[in-house]
Amino acid sequence: xxxxxxxxxxxxxxxxxxxxxxxxxxxxxxxxxxxxxxxxxxxxxxxxxxxxxxxxxxxxxxxxxxxxxxxxxxxxxxxxxxxxxxxxxxxxxxxxxxxxxxxxxxxxxxxxxxxxxxxxxxxxxxxxxxxxxxxxxxxxxxxxxxxxxxxxxxxxxxxxxxxxxxxxxxxxxxxxxxxxxxxxxxxxxxxxxxxxxxxxxxxxxxxxxxxxxxxxxxxxxxxxxxxxxxxxxxxxxxxxxxxxxxxxxxxxxxxxxxxxxxxxxxxxxxxxxxxxxxxxxxxxxxxx
Amino acid sequence: xxxxxxxxxxxxxxxxxxxxxxxxxxxxxxxxxxxxxxxxxxxxxxxxxxxxxxxxxxxxxxxxxxxxxxxxxxxxxxxxxxxxxxxxxxxxxxxxxxxxxxxxxxxxxxxxxxxxxxxxxxxxxxxxxxxxxxxxxxxxxxxxxxxxxxxxxxxxxxxxxxxxxxxxxxxxxxxxxxxxxxxxxxxxxxxxxxxxxxxxxxxxxxxxxxxxxxxxxxxxxxxxxxxxxxxxxxxxxxxxxxxxxxxxxxxxxxxxxxxxxxxxxxxxxxxxxxxxxxxxxxxxxxxxxxxxxxxxxxxxxxxxxxxxxxxxx
Amino acid sequence: xxxxxxxxxxxxxxxxxxxxxxxxxxxxxxxxxxxxxxxxxxxxxxxxxxxxxxxxxxxxxxxxxxxxxxxxxxxxxxxxxxxxxxxxxxxxxxxxxxxxxxxxxxxxxxxxxxxxxxxxxxxxxxxxxxxxxxxxxxxxxxxxxxxxxxxxxxxxxxxxxxxxxxxxxxxxxxxxxxxxxxxxxxxxxxxxxxxxxxxxxxxxxxxxxxxxxxxxxxxxxxxxxxxxxxxxxxxxxxxxxxxxxxxxxxxxxxxxxxxxxxxxxxxxxxxxxxxxxxxxxxxxxxxxxxxxxxxxxxxxxxxxxxxxxxxxxxxxxxxxxxxxxxxxxxxxxxxxxxxxxxxxxxxxxxxxxxxxxxxxxxxxxxxxxxxxxxxx
Numbered sequence: 001x002x003x004x005x006x007x008x009x010x011x012x013x014x015x016x017x018x019x020x021x022x023x024x025x026x027x028x029x030x031x032x033x034x035x036x037x038x039x040x041x042x043x044x045x046x047x048x049x050x051x052x053x054x055x056x057x058x059x060x061x062x063x064x065x066x067x068x069x070x071x072x073x074x075x076x077x078x079x080x081x082x083x084x085x086x087x088x089x090x091x092x093x094x095x096x097x098x099x100x101x102x103x104x105x106x107x108x109x110x111x112x113x114x115x116x117x118x119x120x121x122x123x124x125x126x127x128x129x130x131x132x133x134x135x136x137x138x139x140x141x142x143x144x145x146x147x148x149x150x151x152x153x154x155x156x157x158x159x160x161x162x163x164x165x166x167x168x169x170x171x172x173x174x175x176x177x178x179x180x181x182x183x184x185x186x187x188x189x190x191x192x193x194x195x196x197x198x199x200x201x202x203x204x205x206x207x208x209x210x211x212x213x214x215x216x217x218x219x220x221x222x223x224x225x226x227x228x229x230x231x232x233x234x235x236x237x238x239x240x241x242x243x244x245x246x247x248x249x250x251x252x253x254x255x256x257x258x259x260x261x262x263x264x265x266x267x268x269x270x271x272x273x274x275x276x277x278x279x280x281x282x283x284x285x286x287x288x
Numbered sequence: 289x290x291x292x293x294x295x296x297x298x299x300x301x302x303x304x305x306x307x308x309x310x311x312x313x314x315x316x317x318x319x320x321x322x323x324x325x326x327x328x329x330x331x332x333x334x335x336x337x338x339x340x341x342x343x344x345x346x347x348x349x350x351x352x353x354x355x356x357x358x359x360x361x362x363x364x365x366x367x368x369x370x371x372x373x374x375x376x377x378x379x380x381x382x383x384x385x386x387x388x389x390x391x392x393x394x395x396x397x398x399x400x401x402x403x404x405x406x407x408x409x410x411x412x413x414x415x416x417x418x419x420x421x422x423x424x425x426x427x428x429x430x431x432x433x434x435x436x437x438x439x440x441x442x443x444x445x446x447x448x449x450x451x452x453x454x455x456x457x458x459x460x461x462x463x464x465x466x467x468x469x470x471x472x473x474x475x476x477x478x479x480x481x482x483x484x485x486x487x488x489x490x491x492x493x494x495x496x497x498x499x500x501x502x503x504x505x506x507x508x509x510x511x512x513x514x515x516x517x518x519x520x521x522x523x524x525x526x527x528x529x530x531x532x533x534x535x536x537x538x539x540x541x542x543x544x545x546x547x548x549x550x551x552x553x554x555x556x557x558x559x560x561x562x563x564x565x566x567x568x569x570x571x572x573x574x575x576x577x578x579x580x581x582x583x584x585x586x587x588x589x590x591x592x593x594x595x596x597x598x599x600x601x
Numbered sequence: 602x603x604x605x606x607x608x609x610x611x612x613x614x615x616x617x618x619x620x621x622x623x624x625x626x627x628x629x630x631x632x633x634x635x636x637x638x639x640x641x642x643x644x645x646x647x648x649x650x651x652x653x654x655x656x657x658x659x660x661x662x663x664x665x666x667x668x669x670x671x672x673x674x675x676x677x678x679x680x681x682x683x684x685x686x687x688x689x690x691x692x693x694x695x696x697x698x699x700x701x702x703x704x705x706x707x708x709x710x711x712x713x714x715x716x717x718x719x720x721x722x723x724x725x726x727x728x729x730x731x732x733x734x735x736x737x738x739x740x741x742x743x744x745x746x747x748x749x750x751x752x753x754x755x756x757x758x759x760x761x762x763x764x765x766x767x768x769x770x771x772x773x774x775x776x777x778x779x780x781x782x783x784x785x786x787x788x789x790x791x792x793x794x795x796x797x798x799x800x801x802x803x804x805x806x807x808x809x810x811x812x813x814x815x816x817x818x819x820x821x822x823x824x825x826x827x828x829x830x831x832x833x834x835x836x837x838x839x840x841x842x843x844x845x846x847x848x849x850x851x852x853x854x855x856x857x858x859x860x861x862x863x864x865x866x867x868x869x870x871x872x873x874x875x876x877x878x879x880x881x882x883x884x885x886x887x888x889x890x891x892x893x894x895x896x897x898x899x900x901x902x903x904x905x906x907x908x909x910x911x912x913x914x915x916x917x918x919x920x921x922x923x924x925x926x927x928x929x930x931x932x933x934x935x936x937x938x939x940x941x942x943x944x945x946x947x948x949x950x951x952x953x954x955x956x957x958x959x960x961x962x963x964x965x966x967x968x969x970x971x972x973x974x975x976x977x
Contacts, residue, residue: 038470041429044440061438109320133556134576136572137337137565138333164323181688184653184684185689187676188680189705191705203691204691224537242421260420263424272416275412279482
């Protein structure tokens, strides 16, 4: 092997390695360039949030300035706290509810599939294809008539319904990844259904459960349409806060950037930490 | 005990076996039921009610106004030029955004599929737009990015000697699409990246041994392999982008005029600004029927991801 | 430890009109090692899974230690199984994997640890007890799967092609270990494989299956010496027995330019059937290859596979399409195209009915396929 390479004409080996190296550097440069372009608006949002208002409106834009926390103080002083709490409650409870409903359903559609599971699965997915707006009128009227306008439980129910199809679909794919043999092994080892689930199935699908939870949390946290139309003061969430902030405070960019940063940061950090699960979770369904 | 029941099961495979089987079927179906019932109640009943309201003339601003008008609301919808505009804008936004986001996502996924210095960090940076709250993203783009005087985009095109442009009022649809594309490209990228990384290496190596160029092996092997991932990405992307509301609400409010009014925004306006329940409901029904038709055609012809996914199981 | 008995067992999968296992009757004595062997689709794995309770029998009954287990859940059958892909729990350590069944049966922690360690030492995996399965090599995983079975001290071991994922050398080593272990523990074992070599070396008795039906159930030696039909004859033994369909005239068959007189009992049996054709079977080790002229069937060498200790000579008979395989001692240096003469030991020739492929002559008397169900 080595002799063959050494006798190759024109010492092709180092030259090829150099070309590969240069190619790698060029490749990396292009990738970094793309990443910087895509990330720039996020970076700019965070940067602007530390500017005094006067430094936000400049041409050319300012990259260096005396950072200040004034904008964050201003945002907090407008009473963001309750909105943040509402968002957190609606997100956390709806995600828990989604997992509670979707996990058994996905189990029934995968590991011990019921008859006509295909139809059931398709039904779940098809509800996702129907535009939400088309249902907003009766939902609004119904919620109004039972006196649940501007209440967090309303949002929780709707967010659960909104995320349930995706969660069922994802969880089903994760269940399908559990090798059938280990379930049989557990049965032979004497595990009953409860132990089969708690000892064998759940540890295997736990990362999938996390990925599902994360994706549902992102959609619930960012949801705007229901929150805008069905809440007003008591139970409005962060996206609504952003809107009301703009309306009441006017378009002050630095303050706006601070509010936007605060609204986005929980999901942003969660997403960064769990990006591996995110990749897996999103690609499920396309994989066998 | 066990022996006795077993014997019966063997020797009387008729009635008793059937009985046990149907009971077992119900036990198996039990875990599915809560989710199914919940989904039917929360998503299907409102649609039926929408159908009912669409046959009524009802403006909540005028008390006591509901009365039966038959198909009158539908006649109005189909003779309403704004409806056709909204339909067109919905298609333009969905088609344009998903197409561009998927192509960009494919490019980025290919970039990320190769090792280079700081790949993990690059991926982290690239997924960030997807994690930003759409309301916040829309505000950011409208102000800091696209502002005619202080916006970053105008500053950048200024380097090349271009005159500043008021994007939001001159190219409202483009501004909306740009924002949506920025948010959904990472989503498409992640799905396609998973597809690329799930590709068996030996097949690519076999192609290289067979003398295929990088482009040829991409076209002949990688792209067909990516097909189901592309379908999934386009499908999920479309499902969400068709419903785009927050971006339009924040950036253009459907304007100028109705230049960026899509169906969701139009229904919202009819219901919550015009308080016209009957009209909004009729619009909703038309949207649903249209979506069902498009989705059915798409699923039957182009998309095989569901069918294949199911038959594999 | 217990005897295992299949009594007229059938299994039909939902949506299939063919029986996966067709009226199978077998008895494995207490402490016996029974191997189920057959090509893929023969129903051997289904038969094992019926015993494990992983598939439902459609008809008949299965007994473990005299107790009918039809309808009894897998977890209550007191059996242990080694799966083809080992089926280790990916999130549990080796110790937890081995101890899982004890935990499920409510064995105290102290005793569990002791027994896990004992089993692990027996299999030489005690140093890996804290590792996760993905940190182990294929052979180590296989031993963990074995450990999970033996720690139970179950009534029976069920093994579903446990060696098929190992490389050739390790497969032979592990085969020896399994045989030793089974002899030491004296636990009734049912072992499924598609490899006739494994079947011959491991089993006290071997059951050959084809298309869901039992062909023959006998000790390995008996299968080799007295196959009941052409299928068993061809399946058992390596290289495969030469099986050729020939017209029968006057108590002899013609091969090449030679007329071979068949043994009397063969002719007799064939005559009783009134058949004009016969399938003759000759094991490669009963064919001698001679050079040049002289006695024997003229043939031309097609290919020589030399394994070192012995060689397989493939030769085509002149004036016939059939190829013969002969086994010769030592390294055979004959080139393809060489003319040779094949000499056949006619006394050791097998004959099978051309229609039913049943053994003609003395074979049918020994170890029949239709072992009658135990009338207990």
